[in-house]
Amino acid sequence: MGRWEPNAQERLQHAAMTLFLERGYTEVTVAEIAERAGVTKRTFFNHFTDKREVLFAGAPAFEDRVVQYLAEADDGLDAIDAAVMALTRAGTDLLANYVEYADVRRKVIAASPELHERNLIKMSSLAAAITRALDTHRESSRAAAFAAQAAVTVFTAAYDDWTEDTTAEFDALMQESLTCLRKAVHPI
Structure with a gap:
């Protein structure tokens, strides 16, 4: 993953919305959102309980x-x-x-x-x-x-x-x- 970068929640939301737009909500996984945001799945779950919550944060x-x-x-x-x-x-x-x-x-x-x-x-x-x-x-x-x-x-x-x-x-x-x-x- 490399050096820690700030604003993980915002980066996760940005990554999720970009992926949802590109491929559709159902086709996107939490792992893909985390990867696009440059964080781990664990970091994703530190900010959101599940993929749906990205939309309701x-x-x-x-x-x-x-x-x-x-x-x-x-x-x-x-x-x-x-x-x-x-x-x-x-x-x-x-x-x-x-x-x-x-x-x-x-x-x-x-x-x-x-x-x-x-x-x-x-x-x-x-x-x-x-x-x-x-x-x-x-x-x-x-x-x-x-x-x-x-x-x-x-x-x-x-x-x-x-x-x-x-x-x-x-x-x-x-x-x-x-x-x-x-x-x-x-x-x-």
């Missing part, structure tokens, strides 16, 4: 940031607005780190039922974290769960739009998605 930090921003939200905001604000701020903060491979990631997940399921699990975890934060601070359990699910739906739609055009302003995409949700729930 930022999820825990994102969830933590959303909960932090939700705790800082103005008490005057209703639950869904507070949750959307927290998701918008976290998205604006962290998505810039994923611009290079946003489209590849979206396509890889869409092409794999296993990865689509993993993405749904991550979104469910995010909604549960938002529910707990809302339930603690401002809403009943049921209202918190409804607001959290709605806010995650808004985020998912905005994120999908952003992956198709990473030059778009994420906060504008979030507001467009929230407006669409409000129109769907309360038609004029």
